[in-house]
Amino acid sequence: MNDPRIEAEVSLADSYRAFTARRMAVLAFFVLATLTSFVWDVATGPALLPLGDVVSGIFDPESLTRAQSVIIWDVRLPYALMALLVGATLGLAGAEMQTSLNNPLASPYTLGVTAAATLGASLAIVFGIALPGIPQNVIVPVCAFATAMGATGLILVFSRSYGATVDTIVLFGIAVLFAMEALVSLVQFVADSDTLQQIVFWTMGSLGRADWDKISIVTLVFAVCAVFSFFDVWKMTALRAGEDQARALGIAVERLRILVLVRASLLCAIAVSFVGTVGFVGLVGPHISRLALGEDHRFFLPGAALAGALMLSLASLASKVIVPGLILPVGIVTALAGIPLFVTLIVLQRRFG
Amino acid sequence: MTEGLAVSGLTAGYGARHVFDRLTIPAIEGGKLVALIGPNAVGKSTLLKALIGIRPVHEGSISLFGEELTALAVSDRARRIGYLPQTLPQATTLVAYELVLSAARAMATGSETREAVEERIDRVFDELDIRELALRRMGEMSGGQRQMVGLAQVLVREPRLLLLDEPTSALDLRWQLRVLETVRTTVSATGALCLLAVHDLNLALRFADRVILLGSGGLLAAGEPTDVLTPDLIEEAYGVSARVESCSLGFPIVLADRAVHRNTEPGSR
Numbered sequence: 001m002n003d004p005r006i007e008a009e010v011s012l013a014d015s016y017r018a019f020t021a022r023r024m025a026v027l028a029f030f031v032l033a034t035l036t037s038f039v040w041d042v043a044t045g046p047a048l049l050p051l052g053d054v055v056s057g058i059f060d061p062e063s064l065t066r067a068q069s070v071i072i073w074d075v076r077l078p079y080a081l082m083a084l085l086v087g088a089t090l091g092l093a094g095a096e097m098q099t100s101l102n103n104p105l106a107s108p109y110t111l112g113v114t115a116a117a118t119l120g121a122s123l124a125i126v127f128g129i130a131l132p133g134i135p136q137n138v139i140v141p142v143c144a145f146a147t148a149m150g151a152t153g154l155i156l157v158f159s160r161s162y163g164a165t166v167d168t169i170v171l172f173g174i175a176v177l178f179a180m181e182a183l184v185s186l187v188q189f190v191a192d193s194d195t196l197q198q199i200v201f202w203t204m205g206s207l208g209r210a211d212w213d214k215i216s217i218v219t220l221v222f223a224v225c226a227v228f229s230f231f232d233v234w235k236m237t238a239l240r241a242g243e244d245q246a247r248a249l250g251i252a253v254e255r256l257r258i259l260v261l262v263r264a265s266l267l268c269a270i271a272v273s274f275v276g277t278v279g280f281v282g283l284v285g286p287h288i289s290r291l292a293l294g295e296d297h298r299f300f301l302p303g304a305a306l307a308g309a310l311m312l313s314l315a316s317l318a319s320k321v322i323v324p325g326l327i328l329p330v331g332i333v334t335a336l337a338g339i340p341l342f343v344t345l346i347v348l349q350r351r352f353g
Numbered sequence: 354m355t356e357g358l359a360v361s362g363l364t365a366g367y368g369a370r371h372v373f374d375r376l377t378i379p380a381i382e383g384g385k386l387v388a389l390i391g392p393n394a395v396g397k398s399t400l401l402k403a404l405i406g407i408r409p410v411h412e413g414s415i416s417l418f419g420e421e422l423t424a425l426a427v428s429d430r431a432r433r434i435g436y437l438p439q440t441l442p443q444a445t446t447l448v449a450y451e452l453v454l455s456a457a458r459a460m461a462t463g464s465e466t467r468e469a470v471e472e473r474i475d476r477v478f479d480e481l482d483i484r485e486l487a488l489r490r491m492g493e494m495s496g497g498q499r500q501m502v503g504l505a506q507v508l509v510r511e512p513r514l515l516l517l518d519e520p521t522s523a524l525d526l527r528w529q530l531r532v533l534e535t536v537r538t539t540v541s542a543t544g545a546l547c548l549l550a551v552h553d554l555n556l557a558l559r560f561a562d563r564v565i566l567l568g569s570g571g572l573l574a575a576g577e578p579t580d581v582l583t584p585d586l587i588e589e590a591y592g593v594s595a596r597v598e599s600c601s602l603g604f605p606i607v608l609a610d611r612a613v614h615r616n617t618e619p620g621s622r
Contacts (some may be wrong), residue, residue, distance in 0.1 A: 003485045012478055012487050013471035016450045019488055102443075237455040240445045241491075244438035245506065247407050250431025250460045294490075296451045 023299045026292050030306040034084065037313040041080040044320050047071050082210035083316035083330065084309040085218045086278060089271040091285030091308020092222070093264040095301055096229060098286050099236050100260040101166050102243070107283040108268035111155055111173030111261070113148045115180035117272040120147030121202050122187040126195045140202070141214075141273040148269030151176050156258060164254035166243075169261065205276035205331020207316055214274045221270045225263045226305070232256065233297040240295050279335040280342060281308045287345050311337075356419065357383035357546040358514060363413030365396075365403035372396040375413065376571050381563055383418065383513075383544040386537045388557035388578070390550075391567035392591050397550040398439060400567070401516040404548070405436040417514055428460055435512030439519050441499045442506070444492040449502045452491065453477065456506035477508045480535050496523035504532060508539065515540070515547040521556065529553075533560040554607040558582055566590055579605055588613060 006015050043054045049068060057064040057072050064072065093108040101110070108114070123129060124143035134142055158172040188196055229236075235256055239246040246253050268282070288311075289303030315334040320327050359380040366372040373396045381387055389397050402408040404415055406427040415422040422430055442452060457470050478484045483501050491499055500523040507515060515536065521529040533549075537560055540547045548565075551557055557564055557578060564581040566573045568590045574581045579597070587595045587607065594610045 003488055005488050006484055011471070012450060012475045012484065015488060016454075019448070019450075234455050234458040235460075237447065237451060238459040240447055241442040241452050241455070241503075241506070242438075242440055244440045245442055245456075245503065246459075247427075248405065248431070248436040248438055248507075249456055249510075250428035252427065290446055294446045294448065294451070296447065296455075 020296075020299075023293050023296075027299060027303060027306070030292075030303060030310065034306055034310045034313060037310055037317060038080055038084055041083065041313055041317045041320075042072065042076045044317055045071070045076055046320075046325050078210040078212060078215055079207045080313065080316060081215050082207050082218070082275060083312045085215060085222060086207075086271045086275050087281050087285070087308040087310065087312030088305040089218060089222050089267045089308070090278065090282035090312075091289070091304040091306070092226065092229065092301060093267040093271075094282030094308070095286035095289065095297075095304035096236070096260045097264045097282075099239060099295075099297070100257045100264075101170060102239075103166070103170070104287065104290075105283070106170075108264055108271075109279075109282065110170065110177075111265065112151050112177030112180050113265050113268045114272050114277055115177050115184065116151030117144040117148040117269055118199075118203055118277065119180050119184050119187065120144040121273075121276075122184055122191070122199045123147070125198045125202065126187050126191045144273040145269050147180075148265065148272065151180060152262065152265035152269070156261070159254075159258060159261075164257045164261075166257075169257065201329070202276045203331070204329035205278040205334070206329045207275055207319075208327065209275060218270055218274060221266060225267050226301075228259070228263055229297075229301055232259070233301065236260075236297040236301075237295065240297075276329075276331055278312065278331045280337075280339070281311050281334060284342050284345065285311060287342070291345065291348065311341075356380045357385070357417070358548070359414075359416045360400075360404075361414050361416075363400075363403060363415065364411040365399055365408050365413075366411070367399075367408070371411070372399040373567075373571050376400070378565055378572060379575050381546060383546050384541050385562040386533075386540055386547045386549060386560060387563040387565060388549050388551055388561035389565050389567065390552070390554060390557050390590075391573070392569075395567040395569055397567060398518050401436065401518050401548065401550060404514070404516055405434050406430045407436075431460060432462075432510075433512060434514045434516060435507035435510050436516040437503055437507045437518055437520050439522070441496055441523060442491060442503045444494070444499065445490070447491050448488050449483070449491065449494075449505070450474070450478075450487040452502055453505045453509050457509045473509055473511065477505045480508070480539070481505055482531065497525060497528060500524060501528065501532070508535075511543070511545075513545050515545060515549075517547060518550045519552065520549065521551070521553070529556065536560075554582055554587070558605050558607065582607060 043051045054072060057068060061069060090108055097106040097108060097110060098104055120143035121140050124140045129139060129143060131139060154176055155169060155172050159169055162168045188199060191199065235251050238249055238251060243253050285308035286304040288307040289300050293299040293303040312334060315330050315337055319330045319333045322328060360376065360378040363376045364371055364374050391397055399408055403410050410423050417433060453474050457474060478487055481501055481504060486498055504520055521532055524532060533556060536547055561578050564578045565575045566581050566586060573590055574586055582597060584595050584597060587593060592613050594613050596608045597605050598608060600606050
């Protein structure tokens with residue numbers, strides 16, 4: 001059973017370089033597709049601006065009229081950029097969670113981070129929480145972020161006491177998830193119809209809340225987490241061989257798992273706090289990357305971030321064109337598009353391994 | 354004689370339960386392949402895990418080529434020790450080359466050039482005769498092939514001490530011989546030392562320079578294979594009536610006749 005890709009006289013390193021060159025090509029394709037989707041997203045909207053004007057307006061804002069400038073720079077660009085960033089954030093967080101929990105069904109939401117964020121947002125909306133020094137327009141994301149990180153802290157405390165094994169973290173995560181959902185229901189129960197509507201709208205996930213400040217914050221958090229992820233790529237790849245194998249290499253698996261958990265929760269919390277619940281990206285993005293690029297984390301992690309960015313960018317585009325003249329909450333579109341995509345991927349994976 | 358490995362007064366186990374108490378193994382010099390044998394649950398795997406540092410050592414000392422290991426962190430021990438766990442590498446979408454590359458890179462200090470790492474990987478795939486597996490996904494391999502890749506992960510790190518826990522459990526006859534020949538050649542060429550936990554007594558007799566026999570009470574015997582694998586010691590350790598005879602090529606072989614009734618549960622100490 002000779003592998004035609006491996007010739008006796010060529011070194012394995014050269015054969016492997018040819019193999020990785022194809023992966024670089026796939027990554028380049030992902031980048032191109034994401035950029036195309038981004039430009040298309042910026043060029044799409046109820047104002048029907050010509051594509052040429054939009055593109056030249058991005059590079060040369062002086063060429064735009066005042067109205068066009070507001071539409072492109074204050075509405076469409078933040079909206080489209082936030083789609084890319086949140087998609088990339090959830091894709092990266094999902095990939096790291098799946099590896100660290102050794103479970104392809106794990107996602108940034110597995111451990112109740114989103115449910116906790118929803119609780120924080122609901123509390124802020126229903127009880128009109130005001131915190132000194134924090135502007136009222138960001139109180140909802142601040143509360144959502146605080147409860148999301150609080151929930152992560154709880155899981156970390158449990159994990160410290162009982163060991164950060166996959167079982168411990170998933171079990172405590174599910175317990176936190178159910179507890180948070182129960183508390184959200186309780187808050188919804190005492191809410192009046194007006195605030196209840198606001199909570200429901202918040203949970204649908206909307207890019208309409210994007211602005212440049214939020215984009216800067218998400219970019220910063222993503223960049224910092226991505227740097228730490230980059231330092232762990234070999235450990236994460238080694239962990240895919242199995243926990244025993246990773247330990248044998250001297251990797252402190254539980255410590256790595258906790259670091260990943262903190263990173264993924266931070267990424268997820270910051271994304272969800274600003275745009276609300278966006279389903280499936282964190283689950284399906286890593287699967288797309290795994291199918292296209294394998295699990296060498298040097299390719300898998302950027303691939304998952306790009307696949308997430310592409311998915312949410314396309315969802316953002318779809319949210320504007322499905323009902324002309326109306327922008328649907330992106331969370332609805334992502335979940336609807338995500339389900340058939342997810343099922344197709346499972347079928348493909350079964351068939352082609 | 355350069356002392357390779359010396360274990361003295363070692364107590365280790367799971368939490369409060371000690372699998373062995375104050376185990377002392379006579380010093381073994383470098384360049385030797387040592388078979389670690391004994392019935393189920395006497396602590397063969399636990400001993401290997403205690404040596405690499407995955408299982409905590411409650412007391413005792415482990416000296417490897419003159420260096421005390423118990424004072425070192427697991428990550429530092431792993432730079433000196435290659436450990437092959439009993440479980441096979443997972444069936445993932447990673448290709449074999451990536452698995453071996455990650456083993457070489459994961460805890461590397463970064464002083465080695467890329468070319469040097471690639472050269473080592475190339476050599477290990479050649480030594481184990483698994484070049485054709487290099488770009489195949491782990492998920493598409495048989496258990497035996499994954500076991501070979503696991504072994505490549507250990508060898509690529511060029512450890513001073515190899516701890517192999519049942520490295521031939523998933524391999525057919527040809528590959529069992531091939532693997533043990535490779536390991537023996539490697540240790541005798543490099544002066545490293547290999548501790549091989551194995552159930553097949555004939556493989557131990559055939560390949561090991563030394564044999565360590567563990568029983569439920571700790572060390573039963575250690576020494577030359579033919580001195581340790583005697584009918585009396587085999588019966589004492591395993592509860593099996595056995596003969597040790599010479600095959601037509603002159604190698605000793607163990608022939609197990611029947612289980613001797615003893616009041617013990619399977620797998621109990």
